[in-house]
Amino acid sequence: MSEQKVVVKGGLVLKPDGLFALDVAIEGEVITEVSEGLDTFGSRVIDATGCVVSTSFYDTHTHSRYPGDSEAETIETLSEQGLLGGYQYLLAMANTEPTIDSVSIWKAVREELRKAPIEVDQAASITIGRKGERLVDFVSLSEAGVTFFTDDGTGVGSTKLMYEALKMSELLGVTVAQHAQDPYLFEGASMNLGATSVRLGLIGEPEASESTMVARDIELLKATGGRLHVLHVSARESINLIRMARNEGLRISAEVTPHHLLLDDSLLSNFDTSFKVNPPLRSKSTQMAIVASAIRGDFDAIATDHAPHAYHSKQRPFSQASFGMIGLQSAFSACWTAFSEPPASPTAIATDHWSHRAASRIGLEPYELQRLHRLLEMMGPGAARVVGRRIGIEPNAQASIVICDPTARSVGKIEDIASHSTNFPYEGRTLRGSVVGGFIRGKEILREGKLWF
Amino acid sequence: MTGLTSNPVPGRRSLTQISDLSDSEIVDLLGRAEIYRKQELGTRRFSDELKDSVVATLFFEGSTRTRLSFTLAAERLGARVIDLAVSASSVSKGESLKDTCDTVSALGADAVVVRHPNEGAPLQIASWTSLAVVNAGDGCHEHPTQALGDLFSLSSAFEGVGNLAAKKIAIVGDILHSRVARSLSALLGRFGSKVVLVGPPDMMVDRPSALGAEFSFDLDEVVGEVDVLYLLRIQRERIQGGYHSSIDSYTRRFQLDQKRYLRMAPKSIVMHPGPVNRGVELAVKLPEERSLISEQVRNGVLMRMAVFSKILATASDDRRSQRGVFGD
Numbered sequence: 082m083s084e085q086k087v088v089v090k091g092g093l094v095l096k097p098d099g100l101f102a103l104d105v106a107i108e109g110e111v112i113t114e115v116s117e118g119l120d121t122f123g124s125r126v127i128d129a130t131g132c133v134v135s136t137s138f139y140d141t142h143t144h145s146r147y148p149g150d151s152e153a154e155t156i157e158t159l160s161e162q163g164l165l166g167g168y169q170y171l172l173a174m175a176n177t178e179p180t181i182d183s184v185s186i187w188k189a190v191r192e193e194l195r196k197a198p199i200e201v202d203q204a205a206s207i208t209i210g211r212k213g214e215r216l217v218d219f220v221s222l223s224e225a226g227v228t229f230f231t232d233d234g235t236g237v238g239s240t241k242l243m244y245e246a247l248k249m250s251e252l253l254g255v256t257v258a259q260h261a262q263d264p265y266l267f268e269g270a271s272m273n274l275g276a277t278s279v280r281l282g283l284i285g286e287p288e289a290s291e292s293t294m295v296a297r298d299i300e301l302l303k304a305t306g307g308r309l310h311v312l313h314v315s316a317r318e319s320i321n322l323i324r325m326a327r328n329e330g331l332r333i334s335a336e337v338t339p340h341h342l343l344l345d346d347s348l349l350s351n352f353d354t355s356f357k358v359n360p361p362l363r364s365k366s367t368q369m370a371i372v373a374s375a376i377r378g379d380f381d382a383i384a385t386d387h388a389p390h391a392y393h394s395k396q397r398p399f400s401q402a403s404f405g406m407i408g409l410q411s412a413f414s415a416c417w418t419a420f421s422e423p424p425a426s427p428t429a430i431a432t433d434h435w436s437h438r439a440a441s442r443i444g445l446e447p448y449e450l451q452r453l454h455r456l457l458e459m460m461g462p463g464a465a466r467v468v469g470r471r472i473g474i475e476p477n478a479q480a481s482i483v484i485c486d487p488t489a490r491s492v493g494k495i496e497d498i499a500s501h502s503t504n505f506p507y508e509g510r511t512l513r514g515s516v517v518g519g520f521i522r523g524k525e526i527l528r529e530g531k532l533w534f
Numbered sequence: 535m536t537g538l539t540s541n542p543v544p545g546r547r548s549l550t551q552i553s554d555l556s557d558s559e560i561v562d563l564l565g566r567a568e569i570y571r572k573q574e575l576g577t578r579r580f581s582d583e584l585k586d587s588v589v590a591t592l593f594f595e596g597s598t599r600t601r602l603s604f605t606l607a608a609e610r611l612g613a614r615v616i617d618l619a620v621s622a623s624s625v626s627k628g629e630s631l632k633d634t635c636d637t638v639s640a641l642g643a644d645a646v647v648v649r650h651p652n653e654g655a656p657l658q659i660a661s662w663t664s665l666a667v668v669n670a671g672d673g674c675h676e677h678p679t680q681a682l683g684d685l686f687s688l689s690s691a692f693e694g695v696g697n698l699a700a701k702k703i704a705i706v707g708d709i710l711h712s713r714v715a716r717s718l719s720a721l722l723g724r725f726g727s728k729v730v731l732v733g734p735p736d737m738m739v740d741r742p743s744a745l746g747a748e749f750s751f752d753l754d755e756v757v758g759e760v761d762v763l764y765l766l767r768i769q770r771e772r773i774q775g776g777y778h779s780s781i782d783s784y785t786r787r788f789q790l791d792q793k794r795y796l797r798m799a800p801k802s803i804v805m806h807p808g809p810v811n812r813g814v815e816l817a818v819k820l821p822e823e824r825s826l827i828s829e830q831v832r833n834g835v836l837m838r839m840a841v842f843s844k845i846l847a848t849a850s851d852d853r854r855s856q857r858g859v860f861g862d
Binding site (some may be wrong): 150277280352396398399402 | 674
């Protein structure tokens with residue numbers, strides 16, 4: 082921790098209602114001042130000119146592969162990617178070997194994860210062994226401290242079990258997160274159902290596989306109360322259903338992944354297993370609709386669904402290769418690249434003179450500044466709210482910030498990614514924006530895009 | 535030859551799907567096959583065109599006819615053929631496909647002919663290794679040499695590939711699971727033919743337009759207006775439990791029987807990739823001039839010779855040029 086006062090100067094700072102030209106003073110572990118033109122006398126100055134200063138990112142969806150698959154990832158490599166990606170918090174899914182489905186396993190794993198240089202929280206499964214047959218002991222797990230339950234990797238197919246789980250959620254105040262996917266419609270599928278799957282002769286999964294389960298879960302939520310989080314939304318109809326449920330006042334949240342924002346199923350044309358992921362990459366038109374929804378504010382959080390796999394589990398025939406791609410370290414760049422693609426909407430909110438000036442300070446158009454604000458909201462405060470945390474850049478708040486350069490460009494290279502795995506979907510792709518600096522609880526973590534501690 | 539899938543080693547080319555080929559490459563292959571036919575290489579004589587080449591056959595799925603056709607094609611041109619008996623079990627054990635192919639590569643084969651139950655496997659091998667790969671059928675994806683051989687048969691029957699532009703070709707059967715249908719529609723579409731996919735709804739692909747084709751659930755609707763009726767082999771096990779509960783109900787609507795045959799246009803022809811399920815998809819004795827079925831088998835060998843010639847000639851040129859560079 083730096084004893085000397087630090088002033089982050091010249092950047093645009095994330096506030097709930099926009100990005101503003103402010104300076105941020107850090108003393109010890111906390112932010113002491115956020116205002117214009119801070120006095121820097123006697124302080125270390127971090128020059129954030131041309132950059133945005135955001136809260137550190139929260140990932141509501143990470144596969145740590147601990148325990149069970151250290152060939153794919155270790156806690157060290159995971160932490161390194163997280164920190165390089167601007168994250169301070171990762172929520173590890175429960176589909177490990179063994180499944181995190183009991184208090185003893187959860188406690189043992191959490192103990193190990195505590196040693197990581199980044200906060201890694203651990204979810205528990207909804208059903209024993211994620212088999213969809215019997216609920217885990219929600220009461221004991223909740224007492225032990227579990228707040229997030231998910232069978233991620235598989236949907237809870239049984240309507241009755243999901244009903245029971247949501248009742249538990251209501252009773253105990255915990256979150257139930259659904260990997261929405263109908264087991265029957267998904268059977269045998271290795272990609273999205275569409276023109277590409279027809280040409281490749283592969284079994285495709287229709288978007289309705291997801292949206293039908295989202296619709297069912299919303300009905301169950303109405304019947305039971307509770308808090309439902311919809312993981313990695315990939316279908317257009319799911320978005321509409323979630324929006325309606327939210328408008329009705331139901332406690333529902335939803336996340337979207339960088340890869341569903343940036344990639345589409347035409348990339349599978351050469352059977353490249355790096356692009357095999359579940360839920361699958363959808364059609365170009367769905368991808369564009371997801372980006373538009375994200376910009377409009379239909380999602381609470383960006384979630385990476387970072388899913389490392391040992392190289393040999395991807396070097397198999399397409400239908401037998403593992404699902405998943407890594408994306409923790411590249412999340413901001415991938416999302417910002419996706420957000421940069423749609424042209425300005427003619428109905429975009431008219432911007433004032435001030436926004437023009439703020440935008441031009443970092444080389445963006447005013448509409449881009451609005452999008453960047455939306456993105457940072459989803460990666461930081463929005464994602465934190467999903468796991469029950471409240472964060473922001475304000476006096477007395479924890480000094481966990483990330484500094485991003487939105488106009489930097491880089492080409493995705495697996496050599497630059499700290500993972501043991503190589504299932505990286507952005508190889509050779511030009512990405513916009515990079516994470517350049519960061520502090521966690523007042524400690525400098527990143528400098529010039531490199532780890533610094 | 536730029537359209538063929540480029541491999542890391544220059545000169546090694548692969549044929550994994552129809553889109554690997556440019557139009558001019560397809561015309562070139564037809565030309566080579568025609569030359570071999572005239573030289574009677576496909577039937578009576580052998581050449582030493584590829585005498586220093588080794589072709590490995592790697593069949594992860596059983597097939598006698600296709601393997602024989604490839605083997606004969608390579609041997610007619612003087613290449614050595616080695617067969618790697620890959621048991622189906624090594625696949626189900628989850629052995630890495632790449633490991634298997636690295637072995638073949640290390641053995642020094644110039645080209646590998648791959649039949650695999652999983653879609654895309656030949657293409658993956660071509661991208662993971664320096665092997666020149668010829669796809670001999672991959673799951674429900676493609677069977678490009680079958681389609682190219684069929685194109686050669688059609689081009690001969692209609693006196694030139696240029697005449698295929700105005701022709702209407704119906705492909706009948708289990709379209710959903712057919713690699714022949716996929717390769718054939720991709721190939722015929724290039725030459726302007728109108729392709730109609732015909733089969734029951736549960737055997738139809740979700741988006742026929744993605745294959746550049748029209749579709750029909752009713753054979754009787756199209757049988758009278760096609761120039762070519764291409765029947766696919768029906769897998770009995772795929773019939774049960776599907777849209778049609780029995781072979782009977784399938785044959786009632788999609789079998790080429792006497793009645794339907796008589797409704798076909800006078801000079802229209804019938805094709806089938808073989809082996810024919812007599813009494814299922816076909817239940818009529820066709821006069822020789824109306825059937826290309828035997829011709830397809832002969833032409834399949836000639837076309838596979840053309841493919842080897844094109845792929846391996848480049849490979850051995852490459853070897854020669856390497857000798858030139860490095861001396862002896």
